Amino acid sequence: MTADAAAWDALRLSLWVAVWATLLAIPLALWVAWLLARRDFWGKALLNAAVHLPLVLPPVVTGYLLLMAFGRNAPLGRALDAIGLQLAFHWSGAVLAAIIMGFPLMVRAMRLAIEAVDPKLEDAAATLGAPRVAVFARVTLPLILPGVLAGTVMGFAKAMGEFGATITFVANIPGQTQTLPSAIWAALQIPGGEGQAVAMVLMSSAIAVSAVLLSELLARRVAKRIAGT
Secondary structure, X not given: OOOOHXXXXXXXXXXXXXXXXXXXXXXXXXXXXXXXXXXXXXOHHHHHHHHHHHHHOOHHHHHHHHHHHHOOOOHHHHHHHHOOOOOOOOHHHHXXXXXXHHHHHHHHHHHHHHHXXXXXXXXXXXXXXXXXXXXXXXXXXXXXXXXXXXXXXXXXXHHHHOOHHHHHHHOOOOOOOOOHHHHHHHHXXXXXXXXXXXXXXXXXXXXXXXXXXXXXXXXXXXXXXXXXX
C-alpha cells in the first residue's frame, strides 16, 4: 500500500491544478457573489442559473462542452492554439475544468457572507465620501473574510477531487494530465491495483482534512480580529 512515483506525480499535478484554479477563481467568484448579493439587474436570474449549472449537470457533460468549445478543432480552440495556449489534453485545461466545477461552491459561500453584512454599514461609509471600491475593501471585505475563506477551501477541495469533467476534457495522460482522482480510477482498472488506489485515497483524504482544519483555524482568527478580542 505504498504510493509509487506515478502516484506522487499525480499528487503534485493535483496540487498544482488546485492552487492555480483556486487563485484564478477567487477574484471572479467574489465579484459575481457581490453582484448577486447587492445588485438588481436584468438577467440576474440567468446569471445565477449559469453559475450553478455545473452543480446539476453531469460532470462528463461539462467536460464534453469544454471539449467542444476549446478542442483543437473548435474555432475558439484553434484561436487559442494560434497564440500558443492549449487547453484540451493539457494540464491548463484541468485548471479550467476545476475552476468551472468549483465556482458555484465558492460563489455561494461568498454570497451568503455578503448578504449577512448590513448594507447600512456600507451606505454609511459611502455617505462619508469613501468610493465604492474603498467601502468594499475597508468595510465589506473584512466582515466577509470568513466566508471568503470558506469558499476558497471548498473551491480548492473541489479542484482536488474533480474527476468527470477533467478526464473528459484533458484525458488521463500520466505525468501530463493525470490528477490524483484520475490516477485512483486508473489504479482500480488494473488487477491488483487496489493497494495503490488505497494509498492515493489516503493521500487525498489527508490533504482535504488539512485544508479544512487550516480554514477553520484562519476563520476563527479572522473572527476574533473582527470582534476585537
